[in-house]
Amino acid sequence: MSVVAAQPIAGVSANREAEIEIFYPSVAAGKLGQLIGEVMGLANLVPTTPLRLLASIILGIPMSLLAVLAYALNKLFGRCYLLTNRSVSIKSILGSRLSQTIALRDIAQIETSTSGSGYRFHRAGDVSLENAQGNILLTIRAVTSPQRVKQVILEAQAARLLNDESLSVIQNRR
Numbered sequence: 001m002s003v004v005a006a007q008p009i010a011g012v013s014a015n016r017e018a019e020i021e022i023f024y025p026s027v028a029a030g031k032l033g034q035l036i037g038e039v040m041g042l043a044n045l046v047p048t049t050p051l052r053l054l055a056s057i058i059l060g061i062p063m064s065l066l067a068v069l070a071y072a073l074n075k076l077f078g079r080c081y082l083l084t085n086r087s088v089s090i091k092s093i094l095g096s097r098l099s100q101t102i103a104l105r106d107i108a109q110i111e112t113s114t115s116g117s118g119y120r121f122h123r124a125g126d127v128s129l130e131n132a133q134g135n136i137l138l139t140i141r142a143v144t145s146p147q148r149v150k151q152v153i154l155e156a157q158a159a160r161l162l163n164d165e166s167l168s169v170i171q172n173r174r
Contacts, residue, residue: 020156023081023149024093025074028122029142032070036063037118081140083156085163088129088138100138104157105164108132112146129153 027033040063043055075093082089082098089101107129114125125146129138143149 017087018085020083020085021152023083023140023143025078025080025140025142026122026124026144027067027070027074027142028116028118028124029078030070030074032066032073033122033142034116034118036066036070037121039063040121041118081143083153085156085160088140088153090138102129102137104153104160106131106137107153107157109134110150110153112150114146116142127153 028037039059040056043052043059046052046055078093079090079099080093082091085104087101087103088107090099091097092099109130111128111130112125113128114120116124116126119125119142122142122144124142124144127140127143127146127149128136129140131137140146140149
């Protein structure tokens with residue numbers, strides 16, 4: 001009977017932080033984007049399909065100009081979320097200034113919410129990272145596909161914890 005010992009994970013370095021993915025918020029993160037989402041959501045209240053299409057076009061034409069403005073403001077003054085093999089950080093989109101960093105080992109639970117203002121139209125949601133006491137460490141606001149973001153963070157966290165375990169086993173052998 002052969003016993004396989006735990007091995008370090010390929011691509012996860014013990015001494016180097018590596019970028020995994022950057023999550024950019026949708027325009028729903030700003031007040032202007034939320035307004036657009038709420039106004040465009042009104043078209044879904046129209047009962048018949050042809051009238052709903054007409055309402056979407058009538059509302060969509062003036063909202064498109066606001067959408068371009070909301071997108072530009074988001075790219076110029078917005079923030080993005082950087083996932084590395086060790087942490088999740090908030091950083092400005094232009095530049096590289098980090099404003100908050102949460103270690104993956106500090107995250108005990110991840111919750112998603114799609115109940116924000118205008119989120120339904122934009123298909124966006126919030127991802128909240130919580131510690132063991134249930135306190136919110138960081139909220140990743142208005143990202144598209146919040147369930148996918150949650151899964152990517154959980155996989156990175158599992159890889160980090162497995163790698164740390166493997167490294168401690170290796171260190172104890174010496």
